[in-house]
Amino acid sequence: MSSADNLRLGIPSKGRLGDAVAGLLRDAGLTFSRPDRSLFARVRDMPLDVAFLRASDIPVLVAEGAVDLGVTGSDAVEESGVDLVQRMALGLGHCRRACCVPEASPIKTPGDLDGARIATSYPRATARYLAQLGVSGHVVELSGSIEVMISVGVADAIVDIVETGSTLAANRLRILDEISQHETVLVQQAS
C-alpha cells in the first residue's frame, strides 16, 4: 500500500537497471523490501514509497502524476516524447543506442538502410534517425528480444541499446552506426 502523504518514487522493476537502481537507493541509506510482486514498498523511517514499474512506462507515469519522481534511462525519457524536468544524471547505466546489422550484412553504411526493415522498441528515435539520414526504411515496432529479430526474418537491421556488446556478439551482429548516448536519470513532472 502507498500512503497518500508520502513522496512516490518510480524505479524500474527488473533487469540490470532495476538491480542497479535498487542498489543505489540502498547505498544511499534507504531501507525497503518489496513484498512479493507488489507495486509499492514503504521506505523505512522516511515519508517515501518506492513504486516498481516498467522502465519504459516511467516517463509517462511521472508526467501523469502517478508518481512524483522517476528513475529510468534517458533513452526511455527521450522515446516517450513527454515533457519532464531532469533533476540529475545518476552516473550509472551508461549505454549507447545504435543501429546494428549482421556481421556479414550487405548493409555497409547508414545510407544502405534505404528500403531496409528495422526492428526496434524505439520507433520514434528510429524514425528520426532515418529522416536525418534521408532514407526511407520500414520500422518494425516490437517490445523486446530485438537482437533476434533479424535471424527470425522480420528485419534487416535493428536499433537497440548496446551496453557491454555481449548481446550483439551472441547474435553475430555489429554496430553500423551509433545514434545516441544514454544513462540513468532522475526526472520529475514539468511545472
Ligand code: PRP
Ligand atoms: C538491453 C538491450 C539489449 C541489451 C544490451 O536489454 O535491449 O538487449 O540490454 O546489453 P549488452 O550490450 O550489455 O549485451 P535489457 O537487458 O535491459 O532488457 P530489455 O530487453 O528488457 O530491454
